[in-house]
Amino acid sequence: MSRIWFAQPLETVATWWRIDRRDGVSLGFTTHDGDLWFDGLLHRAAPGMMPAAIRRSAGFDADSAEVDGAIAHDSISADDLAAGRYDGARVAVGLVDWQSLEHEAIYAGTIGSVTQDSDSFSAQLTSRKGDLARDPVPRTSPCCRADFCGQGCGLSAARFTHEGVLTAFDGTHNAVAFNSTATPAQLLGGELRWLEGPYAGIAMTIVALAGDALVLDQPLDRAMSAGMRARLKEGCDHTLATCASRFGNAVNFRGEPFLPGNDMVIRYGLPS
Template sequence: MSWNQFEYSTNNGKPLTLYEFVHNEQKYYRYTNADRNVEFNNAIWFSEAISNTGLSVGSGNNLEITLPSASKVVHIFRGVPPTKPVVIKMYQLHENDNEFRVIWIGKIQEVKRESIEKARLITASVASSFERNGLRLTYGRSCPYALYDHNCQIRQSNYKFANEIIALDGANITVNPSNVMSGYFSGGYMEYYIDDIQELRGLKSHIGNSIGVLGGTQGLQKGMKINLYPGCDKTIKTCNEKFNNHLNYGGQPHIPGVSPFTIVKLF
């Protein structure tokens, strides 16, 4: 019997929904709303009290997913959210049928704790992202490029400082001496790994051996190996003196202070 025959049958249809959460294209969490674990596509989908609001007209193809707060997916979003979005794939199939349909693909935007035992995932579909306006490059005195991107052309590997956290207080981390001046890492970021998954955290301040971390130090621990990368304040002076990269500077530091569209009365 084909999928359509199961789907439209009033007696034989036994619909199951499978939820696949993918963290950083490395770690998979698979759940089903069935009353027992399901083996599908060479993987085990664990039975869970999981449901969704369904798709409706005017919702922008977005939906909300409710599941227990003890779920490993919810744990990922405790404290600072993961660096890369967690992708969701939903499959629809019928019991005793090998044919299936991919009914929805999206990403988790936010996790809300509904109660002690229940959490709600606020998601956005991939289709909704097609309706967003694209970015437009504008002219200004400061550089519009992101540090280390293809426009900036600085190789971040040349500026990596391998280090170790020797202390932390909830807002700042203390590292070993790096022989760099205070402020060198301000606006930069740190790189670390948890369960072999790369995570990034922005740095807001750098004074001596103390570095302020955006979002606090939750998830970090003493003795953790990290990589530090310096930041940039988007000025031509820093681009030249700190990175020797002024030829790739994307700003226009010599823009006149008077707009050509401003009416100036000479007499």
């Protein structure tokens, strides 16, 4: 957009921000006193929420931003913040002309840490420039570095994803049991995404087995009942033996299981 903002003594400009959560929910807000519809999303008036500060630089240093707000709007609740529904969500902040609806994004990033204090919250935003600080060069490892059914693995995620129905819930051991076509052993190390219930949309990792039940990495402190549906993705221990025997995918194995380790450096020759 070629518009120059704040070029006139009087402008009809408001701030907007958009939140795309990892569970597929998108929320839009604006500092205008009325709701605004643009970019395919209704941005609701939320004068209690304001970007505290936005710093942009021309270099490679990550830009910083922060959003402060009140937990007053129906779209943002203390329970959702505590459940981590906003962790890692994508955020865009910009300006909008509330008469012509011309708009432009001035910041894009993800939500990092969220702090909560009674009826208010503060979200620290991480700029996309932060990706430039990541080292893209892979390191050698005996196990596969690729994400299961992700880039480099080559297997279809749909093939190893199943829908299950909750049959038992054990809040003491943080374990759940499902009626599914996949066995618990196949699901170990995989992912569970709730489709119904108080955790709908939230993904959890299956870290252990308790008999036929699945132990999850996040606490289950809300009431749950049998019959709730979830999407279950099988897991992989990232070893060459499993990749070859269970999945028949050794050709795409991203690891070096036969590469000598650091202990080779301290070895010394022995007389024959």
